[in-house]
Amino acid sequence: MAVTPNTDAAFLREVDEELRRDQLAGAWERYGRLAIIALVVALALFGGYLLWRNHEQSVSGAKAETLQKVYDGIAAKTPGADKPLADLATAGEPGYRALAKFTQADLLLQKNDLAGAAKIFAAIAADTGVGQPFRDLALIRQTSAEFDGLKPDVVVARLRDLARPENPWFGSAGELVAMAYLRMNKPDLAGPLFAQIARNNDVPDTIRQRAVQMTGMLGIDAVDQVEDKKAK
Incomplete structure (x- = not known):
């Protein structure tokens, strides 16, 4: 009587492992390239952020130097020292924008141009990008300039x-x-x-x-x- 052959467990394990390898290879074909692309994009974005931040710091540093030169020039009574204030007063950074406008207004006060100074102070007070304490100060300065009227x-x-x-x-x-x-x-x-x-x-x-x-x-x-x- 013929004996029924036993299932070859080793052979089954080998087939199972081969199937898993095929599945992994298929997954790499499907997703591996996407993962590499995603990694490259992420690194590019991070590198772009670092470049942008470095650029912003460089621009900010340049504006700080410009503002300091303006102050030094005004103190030394250098003709035209206040000219850079016009560009700084439109800066994207609210801090430099506010400082430039405060300086412009103070220069107008020195010339007894109360109306002109009050107008600039009012613009600072209405600038929602500027910190509230400085907006409050601008409102006080505006009111002081306009007080008599x-x-x-x-x-x-x-x-x-x-x-x-x-x-x-x-x-x-x-x-x-x-x-x-x-x-x-x-x-x-x-x-x-x-x-x-x-x-x-x-x-x-x-x-x-x-x-x-x-x-x-x-x-x-x-x-x-x-x-x-x-x-x-």
Whole structure:
């Protein structure tokens, strides 16, 4: 009687391994080239980013040097030193743009061109690309330049939110608001605000000194309290 042959396990394993090799080879044919292409594209993009960042840093450094030369030229009263400000005032970087415009406005103030300076300050205040603290400062500078021609209630409406002790521009904004209150014949509002400014150690000394003088004129004694703060 013939015996049924046993399944050759080794042969089956060899066939299975060969099938897997064929599958791997097929997968490489299908996906391997795509993987290489994807890697090349990724490396190209990364290299492009590095080149772009290096270019941006180079451009930024050049603008910083240009701005410094402008400042040096203005300090030395070199004719035409402010000409590069026109290009810097349209820069893509908001920091350089704002600094250039602030400088332009300050130069106009030196020429007593209050309207021209106020217009530039207003442009900075409206520039949403610029940091809020600098926009707030521009609004204060604009209001200061326009102060004599503004109705006092307009000054208060503009700067009321900035005339708070927790705001970094409290001294400058508070002084203008307090002066507006005086023009509105409201010393009861102006006096306490001047007193707050006089007692605030974070306010620049020149503004505090003016506030002390104003509180004295209004019959509010802020001097002793300021001295007490210094002693502490």
